[in-house]
Amino acid sequence: MSVASTDTGPAGTTPPAPGPAKAAAPKASINPFKRLLLMKEGSIVVVTVATLIYFAITTPHFFSSQGLQNLLPFFAPFAIIAAGEVFVMINGEIDLSVGGTYLICPFIFNEFTSAHIPLIPAMILAILVCTLVGAINGFFVAYIGINSFVTTLGTLFSLFGITLVMSHDTQIQTPGTSLFGGGTFESVFGNGTYSELFWAIGIVIVLQLALSFTKWGIYTVAVGGNRLGAKEAGINEKRNMMRNFMLCALLAAFVGILEAVRSGSATPDPAQSSELMFQVVAAAVIGGTLLVGGFGTVVGAMIGALFLGIIQDGLVLKGVNANYLYLYQGLAILLAMTINIYIARVRVGAGRG
Amino acid sequence: MSDEDFMGDIVERLEWDERKEEDTPLKRMKQVTRRTALTGGAAGIAAMALQACGGSSHKTANTGTGTATASSGGGGGSAAAAIFGPSPKYHFVMVNHVTTNPFFTPTQSGAADACKLLGCSYQWTGSATSNVGQMVTSINNAVAAKADGIAVALISKTSFNQPVAKAMNAGIPVVSYNSDVPTVDRLSYIGQDLFQSGVEMGKKVIGLVPSGEIALFIATPGSLNIQPRIDGAISVLKSHPSIKYHVVATGAQTPQELSTINSWASSHSSAKGMFAVDAGSTQSLGQVLLKQGLYKKGWKGGGYDLTPITQKLIAHGIMEFTIDQQPYLQGFLPILQLYMYKVTQKLTGPATTDTGLKFLTKSTVGPYVSTKSKYEGTSTGPVTKA
Numbered sequence: 001m002s003v004a005s006t007d008t009g010p011a012g013t014t015p016p017a018p019g020p021a022k023a024a025a026p027k028a029s030i031n032p033f034k035r036l037l038l039m040k041e042g043s044i045v046v047v048t049v050a051t052l053i054y055f056a057i058t059t060p061h062f063f064s065s066q067g068l069q070n071l072l073p074f075f076a077p078f079a080i081i082a083a084g085e086v087f088v089m090i091n092g093e094i095d096l097s098v099g100g101t102y103l104i105c106p107f108i109f110n111e112f113t114s115a116h117i118p119l120i121p122a123m124i125l126a127i128l129v130c131t132l133v134g135a136i137n138g139f140f141v142a143y144i145g146i147n148s149f150v151t152t153l154g155t156l157f158s159l160f161g162i163t164l165v166m167s168h169d170t171q172i173q174t175p176g177t178s179l180f181g182g183g184t185f186e187s188v189f190g191n192g193t194y195s196e197l198f199w200a201i202g203i204v205i206v207l208q209l210a211l212s213f214t215k216w217g218i219y220t221v222a223v224g225g226n227r228l229g230a231k232e233a234g235i236n237e238k239r240n241m242m243r244n245f246m247l248c249a250l251l252a253a254f255v256g257i258l259e260a261v262r263s264g265s266a267t268p269d270p271a272q273s274s275e276l277m278f279q280v281v282a283a284a285v286i287g288g289t290l291l292v293g294g295f296g297t298v299v300g301a302m303i304g305a306l307f308l309g310i311i312q313d314g315l316v317l318k319g320v321n322a323n324y325l326y327l328y329q330g331l332a333i334l335l336a337m338t339i340n341i342y343i344a345r346v347r348v349g350a351g352r353g
Numbered sequence: 354m355s356d357e358d359f360m361g362d363i364v365e366r367l368e369w370d371e372r373k374e375e376d377t378p379l380k381r382m383k384q385v386t387r388r389t390a391l392t393g394g395a396a397g398i399a400a401m402a403l404q405a406c407g408g409s410s411h412k413t414a415n416t417g418t419g420t421a422t423a424s425s426g427g428g429g430g431s432a433a434a435a436i437f438g439p440s441p442k443y444h445f446v447m448v449n450h451v452t453t454n455p456f457f458t459p460t461q462s463g464a465a466d467a468c469k470l471l472g473c474s475y476q477w478t479g480s481a482t483s484n485v486g487q488m489v490t491s492i493n494n495a496v497a498a499k500a501d502g503i504a505v506a507l508i509s510k511t512s513f514n515q516p517v518a519k520a521m522n523a524g525i526p527v528v529s530y531n532s533d534v535p536t537v538d539r540l541s542y543i544g545q546d547l548f549q550s551g552v553e554m555g556k557k558v559i560g561l562v563p564s565g566e567i568a569l570f571i572a573t574p575g576s577l578n579i580q581p582r583i584d585g586a587i588s589v590l591k592s593h594p595s596i597k598y599h600v601v602a603t604g605a606q607t608p609q610e611l612s613t614i615n616s617w618a619s620s621h622s623s624a625k626g627m628f629a630v631d632a633g634s635t636q637s638l639g640q641v642l643l644k645q646g647l648y649k650k651g652w653k654g655g656g657y658d659l660t661p662i663t664q665k666l667i668a669h670g671i672m673e674f675t676i677d678q679q680p681y682l683q684g685f686l687p688i689l690q691l692y693m694y695k696v697t698q699k700l701t702g703p704a705t706t707d708t709g710l711k712f713l714t715k716s717t718v719g720p721y722v723s724t725k726s727k728y729e730g731t732s733t734g735p736v737t738k739a
Contacts, residue, residue: 059620061619062620067616067619067620070612070615070616070619071616073608073612073615074612074616077608160453164453168458168733169453169455169457169458169461170455170458170730170731170732170733171455171632171660171661171730173661179665179666179669180643181644259606259608260608262608262611263607263608263610263611263637263640264640265661266607267606267607267632267633268453269453269454269455270453270481271451271453271454271481271482271605273605273606312604313612313616316613316616316617317616317620319599319601319621321599321600322574322602323574323575323602325574325602326602
């Protein structure tokens, strides 16, 4: 991350010239900027930094320390869930139920604490229960063979329903939080200024390493790239998929807790949490993960989430009228992704597509 | 409790009589509601009798209830039957535009309580996402199923004319609640108009912030349960050029609303206040006023609905007001009016009722903070200590 931001400093001001890069073959002597572009996440880093610079110049308060602190909750929670979604998407599947898992977890947590289980064990139990949802998703997709879109849509609706029933459609105050804040539990799990950022960076680093270097990660890519081939090669593709669905559910549940702690309350409104899934899948795809599977990066998804967060936060700070916000958001995404495709051609030109 | 055993006996016998009927959802519903009505009614009357006897000997109380329950049991299955005479078990349908929105949780409690009181049943249906087509389908279904009455939130100026007329022609009384279109041929309207409530908020805002920059937060522009509120507020603020208002969309989920409001507040340091028209934004703006210490700088804040956090923030003087739209009455009164219309055979007509609009401030929020109840959606039972 730090390498990226220093290297791309000049990139935002001078438009990248795709011309000469076409001929450039990957050699040891290429300059750092070009080397960045040759990375999988290179182009989205450039676009994100350019967006950041745009808002920093045009919008007062955006690039202040307070402004950057405000930016954190706009992307950190999405980056965490997107990290799990990337694993499922590399498998060539999709998990739509993250919104449901995210919604229900604080209520399960609340049930456990109401039963006088201490905060931390109650939280862990709640997350484990939600991880079971992932196991159910994985079971239906991998072992029964139902399409993941349909399976997770089914669990999404079921979770919405269960949440409404168990909460009596009533808002709760998140256990472990208080009006004036400041408790250790809430500072660590979401309400501290940098809490969500630390969790996001930690989880993204661990999972990116797992994806790149462990057997689990390599199997995931293999299963997504060629399921039959992976099976022939002796990979237990079903177990691998199940594990990835469980990871995704676990992270969605954890973010459910973080966000409920940060806002001090949880509202059982399903109509509001289906949007979460769009943002997570969008972050993954913008970050370079393929919807068809076989390729993806966790770091890329985090940058994708950051990109979406910057646009959202920036437009609010610019004082965009409510009715125009969605329009500008949509146009900004289209524009940035068009630029992204052109920059990415550098990599294709270099024979590293 | 021998009186409960007695009622239990009646329930058992009735169910035994019905044992040969086909096991349909209707039958099950009938049995469940009968159980609630009979045993619930018995418990209520027992309590009343106990009170009347001033807590005298247990035996006297029991005799009292014995006769009371017997008459209600014979009269059609509810306490109301003793007053209004025997009637069939009415089934009413409430069509809503945001069925899962927590705002309407007290509304459902109100409808359920009215049903328990009157010995009828109701169904909560409609759309979760303000889909008018779905709501029209729900009305048509209620007509086809020969419901005894329909209460509907009229959220579209034109779409409901036909289905409501169809129901009325079929002899099914229709009342509107929460949101109204006077040109639709319904019998009465029960509620406080959303637009009008926004107008009242606008006036309140002018009183609090005579001039300067303010924010008006709305979770999702265009949503039919909140957009009219902000339109109402704007209609008032427009004629006060000294107030510069920004309409800001805060997003669909409460955590997101908090982030957005946090950003807006820290980038508009010269602003004088923040106001909102949905529960999530109202609570979040209070949290931001607290966290950034803006309430100490004289920023004003206010909005809608009674989440526990909003209540506490008002009690601590961090924000000025919130608006209670009495959602419990918006469920209780429609059922009551429909029941009266049916049971008196149209001799008492439904009457348009303003459920009012309560501004809760630091001085009036006390009882809300210290209690939990189904009337404000903070629990599922009657008033208890928080």
